[in-house]
Amino acid sequence: MGASEGADDPHGDxxxxxxxxxxxxxxxxxxxxxxxxxxxxxxxxxxxRLTKDFPVLDLGxxxxxxxxxxxxxxxxxxxxPLRWDWAALMDQPQVSYRNDIHCVTTWSRYDNxxxxxxxTTLLAAAKPLPSAKxxxxxxxxxxxxxxxxxxxxxDDVFLAHTWQDKPLDRDHGGPVRLVVPHLYFWKSAxxxxxxxxxxxxxxxxxEARGYHMRGNPWKEQRYG
Ligand SMILES: Nc1nc2c(c(=O)[nH]1)N[C@H]1C(S)=C(S)[C@@H](COP(=O)(O)O)O[C@H]1N2
Ligand SMILES: [Mo]
Numbered sequence: 533m534g535a536s537e538g539a540d541d542p543h544g545d546x547x548x549x550x551x552x553x554x555x556x557x558x559x560x561x562x563x564x565x566x567x568x569x570x571x572x573x574x575x576x577x578x579x580x581r582l583t584k585d586f587p588v589l590d591l592g593x594x595x596x597x598x599x600x601x602x603x604x605x606x607x608x609x610x611x612x613p614l615r616w617d618w619a620a621l622m623d624q625p626q627v628s629y630r631n632d633i634h635c636v637t638t639w640s641r642y643d644n645x646x647x648x649x650x651x652t653t654l655l656a657a658a659k660p661l662p663s664a665k666x667x668x669x670x671x672x673x674x675x676x677x678x679x680x681x682x683x684x685x686x687d688d689v690f691l692a693h694t695w696q697d698k699p700l701d702r703d704h705g706g707p708v709r710l711v712v713p714h715l716y717f718w719k720s721a722x723x724x725x726x727x728x729x730x731x732x733x734x735x736x737x738x739e740a741r742g743y744h745m746r747g748n749p750w751k752e753q754r755y756g
Pocket of ligand 2: 636
């Protein structure tokens with residue numbers, strides 16, 4: 533399968549080797565332990581190992597966006613389609629978060645300190661219609677990922693612009709990324725650009741390549 537297939541716009545060289553490796557893992561069910569766990573008792577989900585650094589994972593394209601070049605548009609099944617630029621994002625209530633990150637490639641990182649805007653603030657502004665059940669999130673590098681509305685209509689989901697008291701680095705998705713901490717980190721779209729609300733689930737970039745449609749780490753929903 534072509535490495536840039538499914539991307540919004542062709543950006544040249546993606547990290548084809550890494551993408552092929554990850555597709556192969558999905559085929560083989562790599563890293564599956566066959567156990568499930570409960571976040572109330574186990575902080576570390578099954579099959580994960582702790583890391584202290586913050587690895588960078590993406591398609592090999594890292595959009596270089598100034599704050600004033602960034603904006604997020606919201607469309608589809610919403611009563612109020614909208615577009616937030618940097619100033620509009622800053623006008624929203626700003627919230628601090630602390631969470632753990634779980635990447636499907638088996639690293640987890642505890643105690644990330646963030647600032648951003650609650651996703652519930654965006655939902656209140658965009659007003660999803662009753663028919664809206666899933667989101668497709670698209671990014672400036674052509675990446676996409678799908679997520680159930682119920683998984684982002686939660687107080688722990690947010691649009692992040694600050695990590696450990698500093699502006700979010702470009703390689704981690706700055707100026708603005710999505711953070712959905714209770715799902716595998718591939719759902720947390722970096723350089724977020726657009727959200728479409730849908731009545732049906734559609735696969736995003738990795739989901740079309742064998743990754744799970746939901747991606748709950750405690751159920752090891754890595755693939756399929
Ligand atoms: N726009 C975009 N977002 C993305 C990705 C990507 O390639 N492009 N990769 C995903 C994957 S697979 C992971 S594990 C995390 C990695 O985030 P990090 O580089 O900040 O650790 O970003 C996710 N969000
Ligand atoms: Mo990932």
